[in-house]
Amino acid sequence: MSAKTNKSVTILIADDDEEDRMLLKDAFEESHLLNEIYFVDDGEELTDYLHRKGQYKNPLLSPRPGMILLDLNMPKKDGREALREIKANPELKTIPIIVLTTSRAEEDIIRSYDLGVNSFITKPVTFKSLIEVVQMLGRYWLEIVELPDTKQNKE
DSSP: OOOOOOOOOOEEEEOSOHHHHHHHHHHHHHTTOOOOEEEESSHHHHHHHHTTOGGGOOTTTSOOOSEEEEOSOOSSSOHHHHHHHHHHOTTTTTSOEEEEESOOOHHHHHHHHHTTOSEEEEOOSSHHHHHHHHHHHHHIIIIISOOOOGGGGOO
């Protein structure tokens, strides 16, 4: 088996905290992961993005993600509700979703897995730890795991 390189996977990050979004962007850059990253502020924007509604109508400006990083605690529609809707949709349910949240509640962990999340990670408290998490995510999800081809699932 040959060594793999980072796949060109578009990553969609759903997080309402501006500072967390910037830290994640910086952590991806520090980790030398050159994947395209898009951000949405809440669960409503996430579902609009995935269904190409409103400002996300143009597929060139909002390509189908190959992976979603999802915060649970967001306004309008929280991550739990968005996760339930995505995993119930036959066209979207194959997109891997990694919960990245401040919650450590056992109930949130169990419920997220019951709803079909692929991984549950509690946000690290230091930037150095965040870089380590992003590097591990990159290694696992972008080098080791076989992901579905997002191009065959485009609308």
